[in-house]
Amino acid sequence: xxxxxxxxxxxxxxxTEIQEKSTMEYxxxxxxxxxxxxxxxxxxxxxxxxxxxxHAAGADIIFTYQGERLKPELEKVCEGVIDNPKMVxxxxxxxxxxxxxxxxxxxxxxxxxxxxxxxxxxxPKETLQGGYVDTQRAHYAMAQDISSYSLAAMSRKARPLMxxxxxxxxxxxxxxxxxxxxxxxxxxxxxxxxxxAGTRYLASDLGPDNIRVNAISAGPVKTLAGRGxxxxxxxxxxxxxxxxxxxxxxxxxxxxxxxxxxxxxxxxITGEVLHVDCGYSIxx
Ligand SMILES: NC(=O)c1ccc[n+]([C@@H]2O[C@H](COP(=O)([O-])OP(=O)(O)OC[C@H]3O[C@@H](n4cnc5c(N)ncnc54)[C@H](O)[C@@H]3O)[C@@H](O)[C@H]2O)c1
Numbered sequence: 443x444x445x446x447x448x449x450x451x452x453x454x455x456x457x458t459e460i461q462e463k464s465t466m467e468y469x470x471x472x473x474x475x476x477x478x479x480x481x482x483x484x485x486x487x488x489x490x491x492x493x494x495x496x497h498a499a500g501a502d503i504i505f506t507y508q509g510e511r512l513k514p515e516l517e518k519v520c521e522g523v524i525d526n527p528k529m530v531x532x533x534x535x536x537x538x539x540x541x542x543x544x545x546x547x548x549x550x551x552x553x554x555x556x557x558x559x560x561x562x563x564x565x566p567k568e569t570l571q572g573g574y575v576d577t578q579r580a581h582y583a584m585a586q587d588i589s590s591y592s593l594a595a596m597s598r599k600a601r602p603l604m605x606x607x608x609x610x611x612x613x614x615x616x617x618x619x620x621x622x623x624x625x626x627x628x629x630x631x632x633x634x635x636x637x638x639a640g641t642r643y644l645a646s647d648l649g650p651d652n653i654r655v656n657a658i659s660a661g662p663v664k665t666l667a668g669r670g671x672x673x674x675x676x677x678x679x680x681x682x683x684x685x686x687x688x689x690x691x692x693x694x695x696x697x698x699x700x701x702x703x704x705x706x707x708x709x710x711i712t713g714e715v716l717h718v719d720c721g722y723s724i725x726x
Contacts, residue, residue, distance in 0.1 A: 463485075463494070463523065464491065464494040464495065464498065464694045464697060465694075466494075466495065466498060466694055466697070466698065467498060468495060468498045468499040468698075468701060469499065470499060470500035471499050471500070471705050471706070471707070472496060472499040472500045472501035472556075472557075472701075472704075472705060473499075473500035473501075474500075474502075475500070475501045475502070475556040475557060476501070476502050476504075476551040476554060476555050476556050476557070476607070477496050477501045477502065477503045477504070477555075477556065477557040477558070477559065477704070478503075478504050478506065478547055478555060478557070478558045478559065478600070479492065479493045479496070479503050479504070479505050479506070479558075479559040479561070480505075480506040480532065480534075480558075480559060480560055480561055480562050480596070481506075481559070481560075481561030481562040481615075482505055482507070482516055482519060482561075483508070483512060483515065483516075483665075483666050483667075484515055484519060484665075484666065485519050486663070486664065486665045486666070486693070487519075487561070487665055487666070487693070488561055488615055488660060488663055488665060488693050488696055489559060489561035489562075490519055490693065491692070491693025491694050491695075491696050491697035491700075492559050492561065492613075492693075492696065492697045492700040492701075493505070493524075493559075493697075494523065494694075494697055495694075495697030495698055495700060495701040496557070496559075496697075496700070496701060496704065497523065497524055499701055499705070501556075501557065502528075502551070503524065503527070503528065504528040504529065504530060504546075504547055504550055504551070505520075505527060505528065505529045505530075506529070506530055506531070506532035506543060507529055507530075507531055507532070508531075508532070508533050508562075509531065509533060510531065513529065513531070516529060517529075528550055530542075530543045530546045530547065531543065534562065534587075534588055534592035534595065534596065535587055535588060535592075537595075540595055540596070540599055541599075543599075544599040544600070544603070547603065548603055551603070553603060553606050554603055554604075554606045554607040555600055555603035555604050555607060555610060556604070556607050556609075556610050556611070557610060557611050557612070557704040558596065558597070558600045558604075558610065558611075558612045558613075559612075559613055559700065559704070560592065560593045560596055560597075560612065560613065560614040560615070561614070561615045562588070562589070562592065563585075563588065563589035563615070563630065563633065563634075563667060564584070564585065564588040564589060564667070565581070565584070565585035565588075565589065565628075565629045565630045565633060565670075566581045566584060566585070566629075567670055568581060569581045569582075569585060569628055569629030569630070570626055570627065570628055570629065570630060570670055570671045570672055571626050571628070571671075571672035572626075572628070572672075573628070574628040574629060574631075574632065577628070577629050581629065582629065582632075585629045585630065585632075585633045586632075586633050586636060589630065589633040589634070589637060590633050590634075590636040590637040590640055593612075593614050593637060593640050593641070593644065594640055594644065597612055597644050597648065597653075597655065600612065600653075601648060601651065601653065604648075604651065604653045605651050605653075608652065609651065609652030609653055609654075610651075610652070610653045610654070611653070611654045611655075611656075611703065611704045611705070611708070612644070612648075612653065612654065612655045612656075613655075613656050613657065613658060613700055613703050613704060614637060614641060614655075614656075614657045614658075615657070615658055615660055615696075616634045616637055616638050616641075616657045616658070616659045616660075616715060617630070617631075617634055617659060617660065617662075618659060618661075618717075618719065618722070618723050619631035619634055620634035620635040620637070620638050620659070621635075621723075624677070625673070625677075626671050626672040626673055626677075627671060630671070637657065638657055638659075638715050641655050641656065641657045641713060641714075641715065642713045645712040645713030646713065649712060654703075654708070654709075654711065654712035655712060655713065656703045656708070656711060656712060656713065656714045656715070656716065657714070657715045657716070658696060658699055658700060658703065658715075658716055658718050659715050659716065659717045659718065659719065659723070660691060660696050660718050660719060661681050661685065661690055661691040661718065661719030661720055661722055662674070662677050662678050662681050662690060663690070663691065663692075663693060663696070664678060678690055681719070681720075681722050682720075684722060684725055685719065685720035685721050685722040685725070686720060686721025686722070686724065686725065687720035687721055688720075689720055690720065691718055691719055691720050695718060696718050699716060699718045703716065
């Protein structure tokens with residue numbers, strides 16, 4: 443990694459850090475469309491960037507939150523942006539909650555769902571430092587369950603609602619660590635590789651129902667999950683320095699791509715992994 447004498451990269455990273463409320467205006471292409479959005483933990487969450495884009499385009503959203511502890515934060519995030527936000531509890535490791543959450547979605551949305559955002563992941567801290575070779579069986583299982591299997595579980599529950607809507611679009615979030623060895627990403631890289639393969643298998647399974655499944659491979663963003671990776675700041679700096687655009691991606695930009703993939707604008711695209719990383723991944 444080289445130097446940044448002008449401090450430009452640092453200031454761009456800072457811009458990414460403080461960007462919390464989107465100012466983007468989108469055409470109202472999602473009016474009357476219904477979306478389920480998981481993964482908003484706070485205003486820095488990638489899912490919040492996506493939710494704001496969907497909201498700006500006119501979509502009706504139900505948010506999931508992982509546990510009662512996270513509900514007040516979600517309410518706070520929505521304040522001043524989305525009036526009376528609809529919310530339902532969902533810890534993806536709990537099958538009863540999966541059933542109950544999708545029952546609520548069916549009730550709220552008249553049995554129909556057009557879009558689903560899977561924007562969640564977890565791996566124990568021990569697996570995001572040192573070497574992958576040291577990963578314990580229980581940690582491996584937990585990371586795969588939450589970060590990869592959950593996309594299949596949620597898609598299975600969404601399927602009948604999307605069938606009733608005449609089709610649908612599902613997106614998930616991944617990272618370059620699925621394709622290449624990225625220092626400290628370790629276990630999450632393995633889980634993301636499974637997630638990306640899962641995206642393709644689900645796209646094939648659900649395609650006949652006119653349900654599309656795609657993944658966004660985002661560049662690093664300073665979120666709660668991101669900060670769980672050892673030496674994450676070095677990763678951010680390195681990405682900003684090496685990327686074509688010489689900066690890190692914003693959650694607003696990821697939101698714009700999500701809007702594209704979830705809307706009819708991307709009607710012919712399914713099973714894809716789209717890099718939204720300021721061109722980092724194309725560099726040798
Ligand atoms: N931050 C990055 O640099 C980056 C880059 C590429 C991809 N991603 C991916 O983006 C997604 C969102 O992460 P983020 O960076 O916005 O962080 P975040 O911490 O804001 O969001 C992670 C979310 O996962 C949820 N979650 C964890 N375990 C769960 C469970 N058992 N049940 C339900 N929800 C659970 C959390 O509640 C939280 O809302 C993740 O899949 C992450 O791997 C992040």
